[in-house]
Amino acid sequence: SDGDGISDATEGTTDTDGDGKPNYLDTDSDGDGIMDSVEGTTDTDGDTKPNYLDTDSDGDGIPDSTEGT
Secondary structure (H helix, E strand, O other): OOOOOOOHHHHOOOOOOOOOOOHHHOOOOOOOOOOHHHHOOOOOOOOOOOHHHOOOOOOOOOOHHHHOO
16 A cells, blocks of 8 residues: 555554554654665564564664665
8 A cells, every 4th residue: 555565464554663654554664764665575684573674674783774775
């Protein structure tokens, strides 16, 4: 529904970033400033959270919002 290429069923109705929009309608589900369509469903750091829900997707201790894409 949000056009990010991740199925609504995968994203679900949870509001991960607390912005009032369920993930399936939110183009940045984790609120890190990087679009879900860029982050995708891969789990780069192996922490069981897909990158689009992980605020530190490479696990280096620096938030994605600081590092960028």
